[in-house]
Amino acid sequence: MTDFNKITESDSNYTDLEKMSVEKCTYAINQEDQKVANAVQQVLPSINQLINAILPKMKLGGRLFYIGAGTSGRLGVLDASECPPTFGVDKNKVLGLIAGGDVALRDAVENAEDSTTQAWKDLSTYNIGENDCLIGIAASGTTPYVLGGINEARRNNITTGAITCNPQSPLAIAAQYPVEVVVGPEFLTGSSRMKAGTAQKMILNKISTTLMIQLGKVKGNKMVDMQLNNEKLFQRGVKMIQKEKNISNEEAANLLRTHKSVRNVLGHG
Known part of the structure; x- marks a missing residue:
C-alpha cells in the first residue's frame, strides 16, 4: 500500500472540546463546515470527468453502483434511494451497496468493511457488467471492502470512480476517475462523518442530479418525472x-x- 498522508485522521485544529460551551462548539463546527464547499469546488474538474465517463453508459441502459462502508456506504445508499422518487427511474438504475448489508444502515456490523472480496460478491448478485459503472466511496481511501470491489471491477472492464478525502490514497490510485476532495482535519479528530461526509454528500448530489438532467429526467428546473407517492x-x-x-x-x-x-x-x- 502506497504511503500517503491520511489527512482524515490528523489532529483537530481545536483542543479541549469538552470545555467548550454550546455556543463555542457549534460556532467552531460551522467554521469548519464552511470550508467544505470550497474544497468541493476545487475538484469540479474531476467530478465532471467522472460524470462524463458514466453518462454514455447510462444512456445505453447501463447502471450506476455505489459501494461504501459506514457513513460512506450510508450516503451512497441514500443518494441511490432518492433517484426513483425524484426522477422516476427504475429502482435498479442507481444502486447503493453498504458493507454488512442493509442492517448496517442502522447498526455497525463488526468487521464488515475488512473483507477485500465481499464487495464483488455483493455486486455479482446484480450481474454487474461492462455496461455498468462503479463508484467507491471511502473518506480514508483505504477501506478494504471498497478497494476490493474497485480492483475487481477494473479486472472486469467496468468503469470505476472514487470519492475520497485523502489525496493519493490507495482508492484514488485504483479507480480510473478519482475525486479527491481534501477538507482538512475534522473538528472531532477522525470523525469523518462530519466534513468528509458533507463533502461526499455534496459530490453525490452533483453526480446523480447532473446525470439525471442529462438523461432527460428534468424539464426546465422541474422534477417532471417524480413519483407521486404521497x-x-x-x-x-x-x-x-x-x-x-x-x-x-x-x-x-x-x-x-x-x-x-x-x-x-x-x-x-
Missing part, C-alpha cells in the same frame, strides 16, 4: 402544472390524476 409530491406536481398551463388548482389536480405524471400532462414525452 400528498406532498402530488401537490408539488399540481403546482407545476398550474403554473405551466396557467389553469386553476382543481383543473391541474384533475389532469394529474388522469395522466399520472407531470410529464404526461405537459406533453413532453
